[in-house]
Amino acid sequence: RDVAAPVGAVVARTFEELRALVEDAGGPTVIALTAQVYRGDLVIRRPVRVAGRHGAVLEGTGGGTVVTVKANDVQVSDVLIRRSGHRNTTEDAGFKATGERVRLDHARVEDTLFGVSFEECKHCAIDAVSVRGFDEPTELRGDGIKLWESHHSTVRRAVVERARDVVVWYTRHATLEDLVVRGSRYGTHLMYAHDAVVRGSRFEGNVVGIFVMYSARMTLEQNFLAGARGAAGMGLGFKDSDAVVARGNWLVANTSGVYLDNTPRTSDAPVVFEGNVLALNDVGLRLHSAA
Secondary structure, three states, X not given: OXXXXXOOOEEEOOHHHHHHHHHOOOOOOEEEEOOOEEEOOEEEOXXXXXXXXXXXXXXXXXXXXXXXXXXXXXXXEEEEEEOOOOOOXXXXXXXXXXXXXXXXXXXXXXXXXXXXXXXXXXXXXXXEEEEEEOOOOHHHOOOOEEEEOOOOOEXXXXXXXXXXXXXXXXXXXXXXXXXXXXXXXXXXXXXXXXXXXXXXXXXXXXXXXXEEEOOEEEEEEXXXXXXXXXXXXXXXXXXXXXXXXXXXXXXXXXXEEEEEEOOOOOOOOOOEEEOOEEEOOOEEXXXXXXX
């Protein structure tokens, strides 16, 4: 978006100025970026808003994570983030945050191993963000979006292309709405993700649309899951999960429309399918183990 600098913002003219303003404990609460490339890896350790505009780029050194947040109440918006490192051991990313109430919005993340990673980031948000990974084979890519122990966090209006997975692990009460995930492995992989909601999203041309493991009280509704092909291809998959509601989803042209493995684990927490459409799948419903 081409937006004006927020009222009262201090403008950073160079990366060195930006880093100095961010590192100043008594510095401004709002920092504005101009339409230029800021080259360097940025670490934010205090509450602050970094507001970009059309043409503002945060470009990493290629040796690590481009933007690292280790603070509460941080917002980064209206910026292109690009050029992370390539190390899986450190999960080099475009944007990585630990804290509470961290928000990334109206941003693009490109040419990064991992896209956006929330690690122990509670009540955090991703909104109107697009992520495109390295043009590498799937097994060499990082996750486009990762939520790990990031309870009550939200992902809305995100587009992920050519990543490995979108993952929600060990995270309670996550909400994912209006996502588009294409050309990846898992459109969304939820594990120990109790009380999560995935709603109104499109998963196209991935190996798996949505896969749920070891989770309870999930709601999956009004999603479109298509083109999950190959031997492992499936629209919706469940393993060892309980009290799942799948409502109003379209599952089209997948190898398997729905896959159930030991789900539900108990009759006290049934899995409910209501108003879904399964069309042109090789197999509509595949049951495994004690399902």
